[in-house]
Amino acid sequence: WHGITRAASSLASAVGDIASGTGRVVCGAWHFVAHIADNVGHFFAAMRVDAFRPLGEFKAAMDSLLRSLKDSPKAEGEGRIFVAGEKEFEREQEYRLDGIPLYHKVLQDVQRIGKDLDVEWKA
Secondary structure (H helix, E strand, O other): OHHHHHHHHHHHHHHHHHOOOOEEEEOOEEEEOOOOHHHOOOOOOOOOHHHOOOHHHHHHHHHHHHHHHHOOOOOOOOOOOOOOOHHHHHHHHHHHHHOOOOOHHHHHHHHHHHHHOOOOOOO
């Protein structure tokens, strides 16, 4: 697996850094490109998992990985381990149920505009 991981990392570096012009890796050392602000590049990939293995096997393996991550020892004072996107997903569900809260200054502006336009405010 080490070779596959290194190859995937090299591909991501080539596409995300070199191709975007934000930076380059030469013999393991990072070299910055001065004309690119912050030297930040991104790499996004999408692939058909079922082209590599049966989808059910992949999903079972991912479930196992997620369980092992979530069952890991927690940092002191933390009751839960979150995986990428989990907090955002839960917040979206909360907002769909309860609505999106407005920042208090935005709410004040909306109420003021409503008052100026004689629109009744119902809290």
